[in-house]
Amino acid sequence: MAFQYTIDDIARLDSPALVVYPQVVRHNIDLAIQMAGSADRLRPHVKTHKSPDVTRLMLEAGIQKFKCATIAEAEMLGHCGAPDVVLAYQPVGPKVLRFLELIRKFPATHFACLVDDLSAAQAIAAAFAAQRMEATVWIDLNIGQDRTGIAPESAFDLYVACADMEGIRPVGLQAYDGHLRHSDLQAREAACNEAFDRVKKLQKTLRQAVFSEPKIIAGGSPTFAIHARREGVECSPGTFVYWDKGYSDLCPDQLFRPAALLITRVISLPDADKICLDLGHKSVAAENPVDHRVFFPDAPGLTPIGQSEEHLVVEVEPGHTWKTGDVLYALPFHICPTVALHERAFTVENGQWTGAWRTVARDRTLSI
Numbered sequence: 001m002a003f004q005y006t007i008d009d010i011a012r013l014d015s016p017a018l019v020v021y022p023q024v025v026r027h028n029i030d031l032a033i034q035m036a037g038s039a040d041r042l043r044p045h046v047k048t049h050k051s052p053d054v055t056r057l058m059l060e061a062g063i064q065k066f067k068c069a070t071i072a073e074a075e076m077l078g079h080c081g082a083p084d085v086v087l088a089y090q091p092v093g094p095k096v097l098r099f100l101e102l103i104r105k106f107p108a109t110h111f112a113c114l115v116d117d118l119s120a121a122q123a124i125a126a127a128f129a130a131q132r133m134e135a136t137v138w139i140d141l142n143i144g145q146d147r148t149g150i151a152p153e154s155a156f157d158l159y160v161a162c163a164d165m166e167g168i169r170p171v172g173l174q175a176y177d178g179h180l181r182h183s184d185l186q187a188r189e190a191a192c193n194e195a196f197d198r199v200k201k202l203q204k205t206l207r208q209a210v211f212s213e214p215k216i217i218a219g220g221s222p223t224f225a226i227h228a229r230r231e232g233v234e235c236s237p238g239t240f241v242y243w244d245k246g247y248s249d250l251c252p253d254q255l256f257r258p259a260a261l262l263i264t265r266v267i268s269l270p271d272a273d274k275i276c277l278d279l280g281h282k283s284v285a286a287e288n289p290v291d292h293r294v295f296f297p298d299a300p301g302l303t304p305i306g307q308s309e310e311h312l313v314v315e316v317e318p319g320h321t322w323k324t325g326d327v328l329y330a331l332p333f334h335i336c337p338t339v340a341l342h343e344r345a346f347t348v349e350n351g352q353w354t355g356a357w358r359t360v361a362r363d364r365t366l367s368i
Contacts, residue, residue: 005261005297008351010327016283017263018342020357022349024259025054025241029061031256032240036228039063043086043217045238046073048336050361051345054241055080067217067236071098073361075368078106086138086217087113088174088236090120090148096127101368103133112136114174116150121162129167137168138217141175141202143195149176152198156205163211172215175199176236177223185253192223196230221247225254244335245295246288260345262294262330262338264312266322273315275322279330280310285337294330302328 004021007013033039039062046055047069055066055077065084068074077085091099091113103111115121115137128135139159142149150158155173162170177195182188199216207213217234219227224237239247242260262284268276284293286307294312296302306313316322332338339345344356360366 004351005329005348006351007263007348007353009353010263013263013346013353015263015265015327016279018260018339018345019263019348019353020242020260020345022057022347024257025057026061028241028243028256028259029058029063032224032237033061033063035225035254036235040065041228041233041235043067043084043234043236044241045069045088045220045236046077046361048238048242048339049357050076050339050359051357052076052080052360053357055082058241065234067238068361070361070364071095071102071368072363072366074099074102074111075105075366076361078102078109078111082109084110085112086174087111088140088176090114090116090140091124092120096124098368099124099135100127100131100133103135105368110136112138112171114138114140114148115158115162115168115170116140116142116148118158118161121158121165121168125162125165125167127167129165133167135168137162137170138172138174138215139170141173141199143175143177143198145176145179149174152202155202156209159206159211159214160209170214172217173199173203174217176220177218178220180223181250183250188222189226192219192226196227221254222251225251239336242335242339244333244338245331246292246333248331258331260332260335260339262332264328264330266324266326266328267311269322269324270313272318273320274305275314275316275320277312277314277328278310279307279312281307282309283338283341284312284330284332285334285341287337288333292333294332296328296330298329 043065045067067086067088140149221237221239243256243258264277264279267278303315305315340362347355
């Protein structure tokens with residue numbers, strides 16, 4: 001492992017623990033701005049870090065626009081004074097009134113949300129019109145993710161309907177292409193361009209219908225470098241700020257560096273070819289197969305073979321020299337849900353544990 005990740009006073013830090021390296025975070029923020037061409041072209045997603053401290057670093061770097069997934073993340077951004085926030089979610093049920101209250105509570109922040117369904121748009125419009133307010137919305141497009149959104153070919157009527165409603169105002173299109181995970185960059189770019197052509201066609205049709213040109217938010221981390229070369233597009237990567245093993249493997253073309261690791265210790269030696277670590281699936285995202293949840297940069301030959309709530313069993317070579325209490329640094333394959341498992345990330349600078357960044361927005365509710 002590179003020297004800057006080593007914690008000199010590791011004996012003071014209990015495990016398992018999430019640690020973050022502010023110097024690397026700043027490097028990743030600066031690189032994202034460089035790739036996009038300017039801070040104004042970025043609308044980073046805060047779902048990865050959920051941290052006021054990281055948000056402030058982005059604001060200090062000149063980033064003014066943000067994206068989030070929950071009302072709590074949006075409220076965190078409001079507390080930080082973020083000027084422009086898109087809730088990348090279609091609020092339904094109680095979330096409509098929570099979204100309205102969010103806007104009331106933070107008048108200095110301009111909030112918007114997504115819509116992809118006429119009835120949902122009507123409910124939002126009715127709630128806002130009743131309060132003599134207006135919600136800014138972006139039409140969420142399904143360009144292959146098949147998770148949320150409306151097909152671009154069907155979205156024209158929804159955009160027009162929203163434009164005619166009292167209490168709601170459409171301003172743009174969101175096109176998330178997180179399904180494009182080709183390891184080959186040329187294949188990823190070709191698929192990305194094909195999907196984005198549908199978005200551009202819709203934008204052109206809306207412009208010809210005498211709408212002011214709808215803005216576009218496009219992409220996530222895998223396609224960030226591709227969308228960053230397009231004119232008139234806001235890019236919304238999220239994972240870049242901490243990075244992880246999964247995207248390091250998938251996107252070697254992007255030179256972000258891991259800024260968050262897990263600290264774990266050997267707690268038992270159950271067999272001649274096994275060790276047990278205190279890194280259960282309460283501490284690291286467990287949606288991948290067990291051998292693709294963490295990677296040990298200092299010991300790449302270690303193979304996780306079993307995990308439970310508080311334990312990770314790792315296969316080692318017979319005759320190994322591991323002892324109980326030994327420390328390992330683990331790089332998560334998926335950092336975003338891993339961060340959400342930790343109430344704080346301990347900061348490390350120049351090899352020293354210097355403090356902690358609270359993962360404030362891992363809670364579903366703050367005050368709204």
